[in-house]
Amino acid sequence: MTRLEEIVSQLERGEAPLEQSVALFEEGTRLIQSCSKLLDSAEQKVLKLSKGPDGEPVGELFADGEE
Amino acid sequence: MVQQSVFSVGQVNQYLKAKLDGDRVLSAIAVRGEISNYKCYPSGHHYFSLKDSEGALKCVLFRSSAQRLRFRPENGMNVIACGRITVFPRDGQYQLYADGLIPDGVGELYVAFEQTKARLLEEGLFDEGHKKPIPAYPGTIALITSAAGAAVHDMIRILRARWPIAEVRLLPVRVQGTQAPAELAGALRYANAHRLADVIIIGRGGGSMEDLWAFNDERLARAIYDSEIPVISAVGHEPDVTISDFVADLRAATPSNAAELAVPDWREMSQQLDQFSARLRSAIIARLEEERGKLHRLSGSRVMTDPMTPIRDKRLLLDWQRERLISQMQALTQTRRSRLAGLAAGLDAMSPLKVLARGYSLAADEDDHLLKSVDQVQPGQKLRLRLSDGSVDCVAMKKRKDVADRAPEKEKL
Numbered sequence: 180m181t182r183l184e185e186i187v188s189q190l191e192r193g194e195a196p197l198e199q200s201v202a203l204f205e206e207g208t209r210l211i212q213s214c215s216k217l218l219d220s221a222e223q224k225v226l227k228l229s230k231g232p233d234g235e236p237v238g239e240l241f242a243d244g245e246e
Numbered sequence: 247m248v249q250q251s252v253f254s255v256g257q258v259n260q261y262l263k264a265k266l267d268g269d270r271v272l273s274a275i276a277v278r279g280e281i282s283n284y285k286c287y288p289s290g291h292h293y294f295s296l297k298d299s300e301g302a303l304k305c306v307l308f309r310s311s312a313q314r315l316r317f318r319p320e321n322g323m324n325v326i327a328c329g330r331i332t333v334f335p336r337d338g339q340y341q342l343y344a345d346g347l348i349p350d351g352v353g354e355l356y357v358a359f360e361q362t363k364a365r366l367l368e369e370g371l372f373d374e375g376h377k378k379p380i381p382a383y384p385g386t387i388a389l390i391t392s393a394a395g396a397a398v399h400d401m402i403r404i405l406r407a408r409w410p411i412a413e414v415r416l417l418p419v420r421v422q423g424t425q426a427p428a429e430l431a432g433a434l435r436y437a438n439a440h441r442l443a444d445v446i447i448i449g450r451g452g453g454s455m456e457d458l459w460a461f462n463d464e465r466l467a468r469a470i471y472d473s474e475i476p477v478i479s480a481v482g483h484e485p486d487v488t489i490s491d492f493v494a495d496l497r498a499a500t501p502s503n504a505a506e507l508a509v510p511d512w513r514e515m516s517q518q519l520d521q522f523s524a525r526l527r528s529a530i531i532a533r534l535e536e537e538r539g540k541l542h543r544l545s546g547s548r549v550m551t552d553p554m555t556p557i558r559d560k561r562l563l564l565d566w567q568r569e570r571l572i573s574q575m576q577a578l579t580q581t582r583r584s585r586l587a588g589l590a591a592g593l594d595a596m597s598p599l600k601v602l603a604r605g606y607s608l609a610a611d612e613d614d615h616l617l618k619s620v621d622q623v624q625p626g627q628k629l630r631l632r633l634s635d636g637s638v639d640c641v642a643m644k645k646r647k648d649v650a651d652r653a654p655e656k657e658k659l
Contacts, residue, residue: 180382180383180515180518181382183522184522187522187529190525190526190530190533193536197533197537204526204530208523211526214515214519215516215519217411218411218512223414225416226415227393227416230436235440238415241393
């Protein structure tokens, strides 16, 4: 999001040469797409962790009382 | 008694001050007594004495500390004052600089709390410089709290609503009782050892001071301080303050508040993305329009619309120059030619052939030497006469020399 903010304001200043402006636009578009995708794909997982026999964390889905 | 040296009053007071300041007991002390001579100055600082049957102790409570008091101190009230004792060099009086004041009888917990707080503060565990920023977009969030109770469900509900992208990892621990501090600290260290999250929320829901006590434990405070993962402390309700709150990188008023502070709201972010998208689009369109305008202006220029004109102009100029060159050359040859004709006419007039044409002839001997005098000729000699249209070879018969009047004159000369 920080990079996106940077790209947008840089492009809005309109100082970059055309070729670079187009590259910025493409990068910004890609960022927006990947961010949107990330937001859309959201399906929150809640894991309850406990220490396994070897000390490594073991996760099991946490039964949320409200569901 | 041999006097080694004499001190000034200021030196003595400074010496005593240094002594007292270096004393561990005096640097974080809790004193029980009855308030007397209570005064509140316009500066906001509070001055009073603590007394009991055996004596009195001067105390000062600075404005910043006084503002945090949850009760109004009065003369005759039994209190426990926490702070440090040092000398005020100006009047040589030692006094208690209190940073906390609690009604006596509330319990030893307060005293312990204030003492732990003062000690850890001095040790630097609360330093702002040590606090780590909370990541803006955490991918995993660890909750160190009880798996039972409302707090964990509140947090999960809010995290799901605001930031469903993240995975939530619950490390269930006991949050009260004698085992709680060790479990809380252990879970924190465990989460760090396995890098379980980008941010940790440690806390519990509201309860009595005793219920929240685990969060005042020094072991937990040190585990929070040592955590490389940023820690948000979320203990009880808004007014509850624990040692964990001071050490944590961020203090939340409640567990729900912690969940809000830990993650951004994806709906806001979604809107922001839309805005970025629109801004990006209009910025590139504006940029392209600008370039197109430039291109238009350039393509409208004369060289682009009619590229042959300058070439044609040059061509015309070339033709004109060529014409000039030719006419100059002609004029020049004309002059030369007429001059040549004049010269030729002059030359022609001088030609001996012309003279011959008028009836004269030239006489020459056999060797073609022109004869200018009869003296050069002997009778019988072969001569050649040149006429205008040819020559005649002939033989001299007889010669007569003219006797001209001029001849003697010539001879006389």
